[in-house]
Amino acid sequence: MVTDYDVIADLSASAEDVDRMVAGLADEQWKLPTPAEGWTVAHQVGHLAFVFRIAGLAAADPDAFTALTQRIGTGFGAFDRAVNAALDEYLVLPHEELLARWRAERDASIAKLAVVPAGTLVPWLVRPLPAPVLCAAGMTELFAHGQDIADTLGVQRRHTDRIKRIVQFVVHTWEFGYQSHDLTPPAEQFRFEITAPSGEQWTFGPADATQSITGSAVDLCLLATRRRHHSDLDLVATGADAQTWLGLAQAYRGPAGKGRTPGQFAESKLSA
Numbered sequence: 001m002v003t004d005y006d007v008i009a010d011l012s013a014s015a016e017d018v019d020r021m022v023a024g025l026a027d028e029q030w031k032l033p034t035p036a037e038g039w040t041v042a043h044q045v046g047h048l049a050f051v052f053r054i055a056g057l058a059a060a061d062p063d064a065f066t067a068l069t070q071r072i073g074t075g076f077g078a079f080d081r082a083v084n085a086a087l088d089e090y091l092v093l094p095h096e097e098l099l100a101r102w103r104a105e106r107d108a109s110i111a112k113l114a115v116v117p118a119g120t121l122v123p124w125l126v127r128p129l130p131a132p133v134l135c136a137a138g139m140t141e142l143f144a145h146g147q148d149i150a151d152t153l154g155v156q157r158r159h160t161d162r163i164k165r166i167v168q169f170v171v172h173t174w175e176f177g178y179q180s181h182d183l184t185p186p187a188e189q190f191r192f193e194i195t196a197p198s199g200e201q202w203t204f205g206p207a208d209a210t211q212s213i214t215g216s217a218v219d220l221c222l223l224a225t226r227r228r229h230h231s232d233l234d235l236v237a238t239g240a241d242a243q244t245w246l247g248l249a250q251a252y253r254g255p256a257g258k259g260r261t262p263g264q265f266a267e268s269k270l271s272a
Contacts, residue, residue, distance in 0.1 A: 007132040008114045010162040014139045015106050018048065018146040021155055022099065030095040034148040035227075035260065041152060042098060044145045046090030049102040050083060051141050055134060056109030059116050062123045069125065080254045109138075126253060136169040140251050144225035151227075151265065159218050161196045167217050170224040170251045171204045177248030180256045186211065186241040194220055211239035213246075224251040226259040 022030075022045055030042045039047075058065040072082040090098055113122075113131050121128035129137070143166055150157050171192055175185040191209035194202045194217045202217065213220070215235035222228040223235060223246065230246040237243040250256050 007135040007165065008110060010165055011113070011135045011138055011142075012110055013162060014142045014146075015110070017157075018142050018149065019103065019106075021146065021149050021153060025095070025153075027095055029153070030098070032152050034152045035264070036148050037258065039148070041149055042091055042095065043087060044149050045098060045102050046087045047083060048141060048145055049090060049098075049105045050086045052102075052109040052138065053105040055138060056105070056112040058122050058124060058134070059109070059112040059131065065123050069123075113138075133169070133172070136165045140166050140169050140221075140225065143221055144227055144252075147222065147225065147227040159197045161198050161200065163197065163217050163221060164202060166221045166251075167192075167194055167202060168204070170220055170249075173224075173251045174245070174249070176253060177245065177250045177256065180250060180254065181248060183248070188241070190242055190245070192220075211237075211242040211245075213237055213242055221251075224249045226250055226257060229260050229262045229264065231262045232260075232265065 022041065025041065030045075031040050033040055034044055036044070054065065054068065057068065090101065093101060113135055116122060116131035120131065122131050122134050124134060124137075139162075143163070147157070149155070174190060178185040188211055189205050189209060191205040191207065191212035192203065193212060193214045194204070195215065196202055196217050205212075213235060215233070219228070219233035219235050223230055223233055226249075230249075235246065237246050248256075
């Protein structure tokens with residue numbers, strides 16, 4: 001059984017992976033454009049700081065978080081607009097202060113999530129979540145925005161089997177891509193047969209499903225965070241619905257964004 005402590009350890013390790021990429025950057029490197037249109041490295045770190053800040057608020061002060069989301073609104077794309085507006089307070093900071101702010105808000109949030117009693121639901125953007133699931137969502141954010149930073153800096157990321165948390169989150173949110181395009185998800189649940197960085201096999205969904213996704217865990221996460229185009233990834237879809245899903249997949253609420261184009265990156269199958 002997965003323990004809450006294990007989730008916190010994995011979330012902390014994922015955050016440290018991103019921290020190592022930005023810790024020694026020069027001023028001009030913080031200003032480099034990333035593959036996310038209009039966003040620099042500083043935007044990416046500021047975004048992560050804000051998301052961790054509100055996750056900590058949700059864990060420690062649910063009433064204050066609920067009041068915040070009521071001000072933001074619950075309409076489609078409302079959270080994205082709020083995040084973009086909040087970036088201004090981070091982008092005016094010198095990079096040393098931005099780095100310190102990211103670390104402080106990250107560490108405070110993880111500490112607050114770590115003490116949420118087992119079985120307690122934490123309020124979140126659409127519906128309350130168990131704290132371990134919110135931690136997995138945080139790992140997904142770190143994976144996605146960390147990939148943008150890595151692509152900008154030319155860093156080859158190496159993943160461990162803790163990526164299983166993100167794979168589980170992707171499987172849990174498989175309908176989000178349909179929702180973002182105002183489409184009705186298929187009635188049949190997909191089968192996912194996924195190869196871990198270690199080579200271990202992970203399976204999710206009914207064994208007799210006619211629609212399935214097979215392939216690399218890292219590539220599945222790149223797909224669902226829209227950091228690679230599906231044609232550049234080691235994923236095989238069986239069934240018409242599964243093939244359609246490859247073009248829709250996203251593990252986050254709100255607009256899909258432009259994603260990435262085929263062949264945009266010289267090396268698409270990143271080292272595990």
